[in-house]
Amino acid sequence: MPTPVANRAEFAEECAALGKWQEAWEQYDEIVRRPNGGEPVFHLAKAEAELELGRPADALAGLGALKVREPDYDSAREHMLHARSLAALGRTAEALDAFEAISHRHDSYEARARRASLLAQTGRPDEGRRIAEEILDRLRRAPAHVRKLQADWKHLAEDVLRRT
Template structure:
């Protein structure tokens, strides 16, 4: 039997399997456009993990699928919202918009949610500010965070506090940003807040203080468990580079 015919039959079989198991998109396109390689990818990503089972295999399959079709989840949530316009569905779509870089749409969804009687929640206001900052509108993010603090004075969020400091820095209010960074570093979990604080200290010429921040962070993290150091590797690398510069 000619090799081309074998590949064709394999492709047809896998497309049929994908259709039967709800995986037609994007696999049909991939298998047809890249003969043999597409089929092998389907076997590795979908069939082998299915045969092996287990949560690790499922997570690996999800990661690869997201790379192949990053907006699949976005389309699913859009369809769900079109069918049932609830706060939960709109908030889920807004969060996915953030994941795929649709920040303006995310902000629009959060505005809609916040305008509803049962959507008046500080978590949605914070998410809106994050979308505004992500689309390079720090002044708008700052205004949203100020309104959040006025509306919900007891709400506490380390992520929100860090975003507030970053927004101040982005619009040039550096002294205020330094004060907020110093405050948030006292309780923020992880290295990001301290590294950003050190970088801003360097920017304003307070090099000695910046080096102290970086050095104290690295000393502390050397005593931390390996899994914590691995989780903060990106920020620790920045601190090390700043000290070696």
């Protein structure tokens, strides 16, 4: 029989998948306050909901608290949420560094595309364009299933090229 935390988590995941971020946040906020809600994945999901709700400072604070509580915990999702929060807060140099580190460490199309977009938005369009072209070149040579999985980042790279 599923636990109350598992039920809430399942509901929260559904809300997030539908873009109902306030409802997802409410569920994750309740989960992390429960005795069985200390799993890092719940804290990451709450931070993602905060970021999607336009509260990057709260997301960053939650990620910082998770790092204090779980200093050995390390995930690509955590790094991406951290970088996205920095970007949303206008901490551009830190965000660019974070996206670059993620792109190298996790070979992330998302991090590369977000970095290209941020570069283009902050007065470095040539660098953004170069990264966007690299993404599109890599995806042209990638298998179909990779192209399908990375479609959002392909579109972001194409958007960078259109804007620059």
